Every structure is written in C-alpha cells, then in structure tokens.
Amino acid sequence: MRVIITGCAGFIGSHVAERMVAEGWRVTGIDAFTDYYAEADKRDNLRSLAAEPRFDLVEADLADAPLTSLLAGGPPIIHLAAQPGVRGSFGDGFGRYLHDNVLATQRLFEAALEAGCRRVAYASSSSVYGDAEAYPTVEGLTPRRPRSPYGVTKGMCEDLAAIYGRQGIEAVGLRYFTVYGPRQRPDMAMRRLCEAAHGGPLFQLNGDGSQSRDFTHVSDVVAATVLAATTDEPPPPLLNVGGGEEATMTEVIGILGDLSGASIPVRRIGAQRGDVIRTGADTTLLRALGWSPAVSLRDGLRSELEWVAARHGRTASAAAA
Ligand SMILES: NC(=O)c1ccc[n+]([C@@H]2O[C@H](COP(=O)([O-])OP(=O)(O)OC[C@H]3O[C@@H](n4cnc5c(N)ncnc54)[C@H](O)[C@@H]3O)[C@@H](O)[C@H]2O)c1
Numbered sequence: 001m002r003v004i005i006t007g008c009a010g011f012i013g014s015h016v017a018e019r020m021v022a023e024g025w026r027v028t029g030i031d032a033f034t035d036y037y038a039e040a041d042k043r044d045n046l047r048s049l050a051a052e053p054r055f056d057l058v059e060a061d062l063a064d065a066p067l068t069s070l071l072a073g074g075p076p077i078i079h080l081a082a083q084p085g086v087r088g089s090f091g092d093g094f095g096r097y098l099h100d101n102v103l104a105t106q107r108l109f110e111a112a113l114e115a116g117c118r119r120v121a122y123a124s125s126s127s128v129y130g131d132a133e134a135y136p137t138v139e140g141l142t143p144r145r146p147r148s149p150y151g152v153t154k155g156m157c158e159d160l161a162a163i164y165g166r167q168g169i170e171a172v173g174l175r176y177f178t179v180y181g182p183r184q185r186p187d188m189a190m191r192r193l194c195e196a197a198h199g200g201p202l203f204q205l206n207g208d209g210s211q212s213r214d215f216t217h218v219s220d221v222v223a224a225t226v227l228a229a230t231t232d233e234p235p236p237p238l239l240n241v242g243g244g245e246e247a248t249m250t251e252v253i254g255i256l257g258d259l260s261g262a263s264i265p266v267r268r269i270g271a272q273r274g275d276v277i278r279t280g281a282d283t284t285l286l287r288a289l290g291w292s293p294a295v296s297l298r299d300g301l302r303s304e305l306e307w308v309a310a311r312h313g314r315t316a317s318a319a320a321a
Helices: 011-022 039-045 091-115 149-166 189-197 218-230 249-260 284-288 297-320
Strands: 002-006 026-031 055-059 077-079 119-125 170-176 203-206 212-217 238-241 245-248 266-269
Touching (some): 011 026, 011 077, 091 119, 119 149, 170 218, 189 297, 212 249, 249 297
Parallel strands (some): 002 077, 026 055, 077 119, 119 170, 203 266
C-alpha cells in the first residue's frame, strides 16, 4: 500500500505523513521546501520520519519536475503542497500562488491521469467562500465568492479537479477551515499568539478581534484527509473540514491567556485585505463518511501552546550546548 503526499514537510502534510506511516502505508512524500517560512522548520517537521524505512522524501517542485514516474503503480494521492496565506497573495506575490497552487495542481492531475491514479484528495480552503452568503456554509449550495487572490487559486484547483474528475479521477477537495495545533505555520494567528505568550514578539491583531473562525485541530484534519483518500466508495467531490467550535479572536486570546497564565500583549492594527469576518462549516457530508471532530478548542490550544513551549526548550538547550 503506497500513498503519495505532496507538501509533506509542511504543517498539515507532516502530520498526515506520520499518520499514514503509522497505519502501515509506504509514503512517498514530495516537497520543494519553498522559502515561505524557514526550511529548518520544515526539516524539523520531518524529524520523526527521517529514519522511517516506510517513508521516502522526494525534493521536487510539482510545477516543473517529471511526475509520472513518481506515480508509477497509480497510488492514491494526498495533495497538500501549495503557497498558503491570504495577505501575500495580493500584489506581486500572486505569481508564486499561480506557480505553487494552479500550475502545480494542473501538472499533478495530468500526471495522475497518465499514471492511472484513481483517487486524489487535495487541499482546498474555506477561503473559497469569502464572506459567505449563508452560515454554516454548505458545499454545493453556498456559492464561492473568494475575497483574496489566494482564494481564487483554490477555486481554480477545484475547477481543475472537476475537469480531471470527468476524465475518471476520483478527486475530492477538502475545504479546510483554519487549521491549528502543533507545527502550525509561523504566519498564522494562533502560532503568533502562542509565541507571544512565551515572550516572543508582540501579537499584532488584525481588526477589532470580533472576527470569528471555525477552528479545526490538525489531528481532526488528518483524520478527515486520510478518510477522504482511502474510503472505498468515491467520496463527494467537495468536503468542508471544520472543527465546529466557532470563536472570535478575542475569545481565543482569552483562552490562551488563561492556559498560559500570561497576559498576552496585543497591539491592534487595521483589518487586513482579504480577511473575512466569519467562517463556519456545515460538515454533514464529511460526518456521513464517519468523521467527527474529536478535539475541543481549549484542548487544541493547549496542545499548540505545549508544542511551542517544548520547541523553545529545545532551541534554548541547543544554544547552551
Ligand atoms: N493551515 C491552514 O489553516 C489551511 C487552511 C486551508 C487550506 N490549507 C491548505 O492546506 C495545505 C497545507 O497547508 P499548510 O498550512 O500545511 O502549509 P505549509 O506551507 O506548512 O505546507 C505546504 C508545503 O508545500 C510545499 N510546497 C509549496 N509549493 C510547492 C511546490 N510547487 N512543489 C512541491 N512542494 C511545494 C512547501 O514547501 C510546504 O512544505 C495547503 O494547500 C493550504 O493551502 C491550509
């Protein structure tokens, strides 16, 4: 049993790779180690997999590497590689998003078709909904109206998936809603809050704190992703993956302050381009496959805070050695 995982060195990809190896899969992980954040962090994400005989790492850019030979035998594909982040997708940064999100995804689907891969589970995003017409948002009912160029590229991935779906690939798009937990990317709000709670830089809050998100713990995202990639019957073409516990940023700051026993210093800055006011997922379709979220927001935040603390401990002891 072999599976391909793209973006395997990233936040979500490294967790998915660990889970699939633990479940007995042979994992071929593909990652270009892009410079959106430190390469050392991504290498660190793969630390526990480095000595694992069932894990192979291929360092390659999906947008230009030969892919068909990597997909020999037609294994299922979990496609998580992308240029994430809303803000950077405005202005000149957009070229990167076209390269890593659109071109990379089109090439992967083309190669998957040629290699005879049956199933491709790929990361989409709640960003495709923008400020949604209705809450909770429902796949196939709530229209896409992204507010950022990033959201547009994720919508393009969904359109590409539909095209290759009509050619026989079982493509399932996972619309992840704000994922958090250990290894969260350094640009994301909860990570910056946890760093601030450990004496890191002052937390800059975009907007007034009333914006809310349907936060999803990474272990629930892993469970949904593995399910979508491996379930026997073809899954629906789009699935919301949302943790179901919506909270405002002010509430999150309060919980983290409580858990850390620290008063987290916050500086308010203006709302950022592309930020939406609210996200909220209807997860009926995913639940029908047997999934339900298992991690509460409070427990999930504790797990991220503990991971940040342990990471600081490792860095401090490496510096002292
Ligand atoms: N983290 C979230 O809250 C969230 C929410 C919605 C959707 N998503 C999507 O989930 C996926 C994973 O996100 P993440 O937070 O783990 O991001 P991440 O940046 O930690 O991981 C993405 C990985 O993809 C790799 N990559 C980028 N372009 C590549 C290319 N052209 N070829 C090969 N590898 C490439 C990067 O080096 C990185 O390791 C992305 O598709 C992202 O858009 C994430």
